Amino acid sequence: MKILSLDLGTTTGWAVGSVQSVDSGSESFKSKKKDGNGVKFLKFKQWLAEFDSIEIDRVYYEKVMNHSSVYAAHAYGGFLALLIVWCERREIPYTGIGVGTIKKSWTGRGNASKREMIDEAVNRGFDPADDNEADALALLDCATRIK
Numbered sequence: 001m002k003i004l005s006l007d008l009g010t011t012t013g014w015a016v017g018s019v020q021s022v023d024s025g026s027e028s029f030k031s032k033k034k035d036g037n038g039v040k041f042l043k044f045k046q047w048l049a050e051f052d053s054i055e056i057d058r059v060y061y062e063k064v065m066n067h068s069s070v071y072a073a074h075a076y077g078g079f080l081a082l083l084i085v086w087c088e089r090r091e092i093p094y095t096g097i098g099v100g101t102i103k104k105s106w107t108g109r110g111n112a113s114k115r116e117m118i119d120e121a122v123n124r125g126f127d128p129a130d131d132n133e134a135d136a137l138a139l140l141d142c143a144t145r146i147k
Helices: 037-055 070-089 100-105 116-122 131-144
Strands: 003-007 011-015 021-029 058-063 094-098
Touching: 003 131, 011 037, 011 100, 011 116, 021 131, 037 070, 037 094, 058 100, 058 131, 070 094, 094 131, 100 116, 100 131, 116 131
Parallel strands: 003 058, 058 094
Antiparallel strands: 003 011, 011 021
């Protein structure tokens, strides 16, 4: 089973794979000052389309219930809406997993810091670009254990 896991945000961490192999990264959708408010969402939609050529069986995303700001909440909601539409059009099941659940599954602590998430990714043989990629890897690992 091939899973796509996403840590949604203006910088989105992603991991795609199965138990046998994993590819991952971090993608920025930050807008430039001259860009309109929707440009980050257009960039995200175009980026998601790059996964169209991959046979994905299921999508998991980090389900964030508390945001650091109104801006972060709006951005997350926009990215999530686009992800859901993308999944629905392709008839790919999708599920959100809570932040604490992911962190506890990966580190043993539900309130692990960004540094701890990165360190655990390194301990498991990965070289994450940032905490977003580490979170996506943790989510993929957590998702592979869900029956």
